[in-house]
Amino acid sequence: MSDSPKEKLSCPFEKIYPSQLEKNDLFHMKLAYNQAIDAWNHGEVPVGAVVVKDEVVIAAARNQTENASDPTAHAEIIAITQACRTIGDWRLNDARLYVTKEPCPMCAGAILSARVGFVAFGAPDPAMGGLGGAIDVNAMPKANHRAEVVSGLMEQECLALVQGFFRAARSEKNNPSTASS
Numbered sequence: 001m002s003d004s005p006k007e008k009l010s011c012p013f014e015k016i017y018p019s020q021l022e023k024n025d026l027f028h029m030k031l032a033y034n035q036a037i038d039a040w041n042h043g044e045v046p047v048g049a050v051v052v053k054d055e056v057v058i059a060a061a062r063n064q065t066e067n068a069s070d071p072t073a074h075a076e077i078i079a080i081t082q083a084c085r086t087i088g089d090w091r092l093n094d095a096r097l098y099v100t101k102e103p104c105p106m107c108a109g110a111i112l113s114a115r116v117g118f119v120a121f122g123a124p125d126p127a128m129g130g131l132g133g134a135i136d137v138n139a140m141p142k143a144n145h146r147a148e149v150v151s152g153l154m155e156q157e158c159l160a161l162v163q164g165f166f167r168a169a170r171s172e173k174n175n176p177s178t179a180s181s
């Protein structure tokens, strides 16, 4: 254990507070982005998600895999569960989900199972992305639901966040005391 891991792991990126006047896709992605920053500040891979229905945020969640010791505690799964509890229905046809990173196959499966009508994600994930990055769960030909998917919303910001986190984690791990090249 180093002396001040919390200090070193705190997120250097600033939250973005969107104008309440424009409750559009960008507005909601900014809320998801702020959830991702909260994830980083809790030592988690920075991914955040919000679910919106009738322009009301009905769920907001961050990745909690490490703290919950639960590989299924992804932001999207937690947000979907919250959203369903909020409206008392497992069907989210009319809801819109915003997430900072492309959902993995597990989360993409949950999105289809919950029949989420619309998904926007920020950073693509060529390694584990389940909505076209690595595979496309949304394209299963016989699935009884398909979500409308928009990619690349705040892509640069969301990608910088994830890459910055792993860079910080690596340098922390490799060498907590001396500077690397």
Ligand SMILES: [Zn+2]
Residues within 6 Å of the ligand: 074, 076, 103, 104, 105, 106, 107, 108
């Ligand atoms: Zn996931």
